[in-house]
Amino acid sequence: MSKTGLERVRRHYAQSILRLAGVTDPRIEEVFATTPREAFLRGPPWTLIRAGFAWSSSDPADLYDDVLVAIDRPRGINNGEPALHAAWLAAVDPQPGETVIHVGAGTGYYTAMLARLVDPGGRVYAYEYEPDLAAEAARNLSPDGNVEVRAESAYGRPLPQADIIYVNAGVTAPDDFWLRALKLQGRLLFPWQPHGGWGPALLVTRLAGGYAAQPLMSVGFIGCSGTMPIEHGHPAPSGSGPPAPRAIWLRSDREPDSTAIAVYDEVWFSSDGIA
Secondary structure: OOHHHHHHHHHHHHHHHHHHHOOOOHHHHHHHHHOOHHHHOOOOOEEEEEOOEEEEEOOHHHHOOOOEEEEEOOOOEEEOOHHHHHHHHHHHOOOOOOEEEEEOOOOOHHHHHHHHHOOOOOEEEEEOOOHHHHHHHHHHOOOOOOEEEEOOOOOOOOOOOEEEEEEOOEEOOOOHHHHHHEEEEEEEEEEEOOOOOEEEEEEEEEEOOEEEEEEEEEEEOOEOOOOOOOEOOOOOOOOOOOOOOOEEEEOOOOOOOOOEEEEEOOEEEEOOOOO
């Protein structure tokens, strides 16, 4: 396919993905239309996955659909579903000049979109625990001068102060360092998978009175590398159990009370909102 033909495919893809996600933001549509997915993937041929069914293709046009693309199938690492990320990008709403931490950057496709959404003046710190993927991400993102790739876990360590923390790995609970790194009005989006497998994506916003939480959708991500917190006292909700969290607290700020629905070493989830 010619360069012009592939550009038309990307433009149609961007429009289709945003319709699927229920997103109307023209800035997000533009980054989907102008970021070449094949530049961030191993291959061809590529292994595409939808609803558990996998097939192979060497046609770059086939990448421009709402499909997972395998990066390393034995490790369960994929380039994620575009409509999900369109919805997530709309939820965190990156703005020019903001600082983003991307946890689980993979080979950098969605990192590139974050970088372009916060340009000019913004910066992205991309954390990738797998050394080979981090090296690939650094190469792939070299044209984006506002990205720093860090080949290490973003779990259990102090992080730069950020407006957005965008987590592409499932966690038992958010790291307390993530919450501490958020600026006022900062947004943290992460997959809460307390029992492994699927769980709710939670959007957390740092307010003057604490950390407000809002469930967005059910998702399933590969687990985040690093030490997981241990749950204490209150079982995390499963199925149609306790109510969804409306706030997350640092235990150093406030100890669990009768509203607690899940309690961990450093953080706990509350069914009450932020006053």
